[in-house]
Amino acid sequence: MEPLRIGARASLMSLVQTAPILARLSPTPTVLRPFYDAGGDREKDRAPLDADGVFSEEIENALLSGEIDVAVHCLKDAPTHDTASLTMAAYLPRDDIRDCLVTHEAGLSLATLPKGAVIATSSLRRAAALRIHRPDIEIAPMRGPVSERLRSLDETNSDVDGLIVATCSMERLGLTHRIAERISPEVICPPLGAAIIALQTREDDMETRKKIFRLHDTTTETEAEAERTILRQMGGFCNAPLAGYCTTNRSDRATTYAVRARAFTKDGGTAIDVRLTGENATQTAMAVCRQLTGHGAQNLGTASSR
Missing domain, CATH: 3.30.160.40 (Porphobilinogen deaminase, C-terminal domain)
Known part of the structure; x- marks a missing residue:
């Protein structure tokens, strides 16, 4: 039996969330291909976050060309409109949709951050919410994989006091102990498609679609489509x-x-x-x-x- 070729971004976050998918597909043989050059992930000439699909173009091209059979996406980063000839064939059960605060100094929350504290995020959504909730703190741009942002925060001479990241990212990385506060959606409204992992295939590849359908969660599908x-x-x-x-x-x-x-x-x-x-x-x-x-x-x- 030919192995199912699974494609995922090469960031630590992507690989950690893809590993359980490979395990759940057992006994179907699988092989993982990591993609290192997604526009939104590159260390040099990193694509701006002002357009759709900056994290998915590379992996979708590989799917269209037949290099892989399944692409693993964080749904919030996937193209808003389905790419021609491709389909989201399965949605995994949804995780916690909330954002969370991770701080350099333990024991702080959004309410107790000192005036003038510097919180890092490149998300327009998070920055806008913070300006409403805590107009007295400063917002610094920072982007890149979660693991990279955490390393920057943990440096002894770090310029930032905290990060806003997805709760599900910290959970998937096994870092729930680093979460200072899970933030209510009433304070920071989550992104549409938050905390959903979607599996994309070629639309006409019915054999692959059947193999991965056992991972599919219908409740998540309904929420995702809405x-x-x-x-x-x-x-x-x-x-x-x-x-x-x-x-x-x-x-x-x-x-x-x-x-x-x-x-x-x-x-x-x-x-x-x-x-x-x-x-x-x-x-x-x-x-x-x-x-x-x-x-x-x-x-x-x-x-x-x-």
């Missing part, structure tokens, strides 16, 4: 000033979906926050988009003028 609907309708991507999430609520009588989307100016000074609940996740997401548009989200500069 969130990607918002991204597509509002013209968002991984570092656009647009955030939100869909949650599944089950009871004895019905299953409903709570969908939230938040559009904001890059300085965080103005925001439009819409929350709706319905029995169909995608339809509820569409209703959220209509309300965002009706309230003038396009005028905030957060979305395309569709």
Whole structure:
């Protein structure tokens, strides 16, 4: 039997989250191919975060050319629109969608950071939320793999007092003990597609799709499609000033979906926050988009003028 060729970005974070996928596919033989030159990961000439697909182009090209059979993506970093001939064939169960604070000095929280503390992030979403919640702290740009940012924070002469990173990243790296605070979505709204690992295949490769489908989680799929609907309708991507999430609520009588989307100016000074609940996740997401548009989200500069 030919091994299933799995492609993933070569960062420590990507490889750590891909290893359990290989184990869960057993006894199907697999081989992992790491990709070192994603535009968003390069140490030199690193692609700016102001466009869609900067983390995925290299690996998608390998999938299209037949060099690999499956591409592993963090959904929030994947292209908003499916690439022609490719499909997201499986979604793994979702992890914690919250961001978290990691500090140089132990025992601090967002509330107790001293005035003038320096928090590092290159995320427009995180920076805007911090400017609202703690306008007295400074924000410094810092990007790169989580492991690289943590090393910078831990240096004796570090210029920053803390980082905002994804909680799921710290959990996957086995570093939950470093988390100073798991931040409420009411303080920093998560990115659409947060904490979801998606497996992408060629659309016509039914054999591979069957092999990986046992890893698929239908609840995550429903939430992911609702969130990607918002991204597509509002013209968002991984570092656009647009955030939100869909949650599944089950009871004895019905299953409903709570969908939230938040559009904001890059300085965080103005925001439009819409929350709706319905029995169909995608339809509820569409209703959220209509309300965002009706309230003038396009005028905030957060979305395309569709």
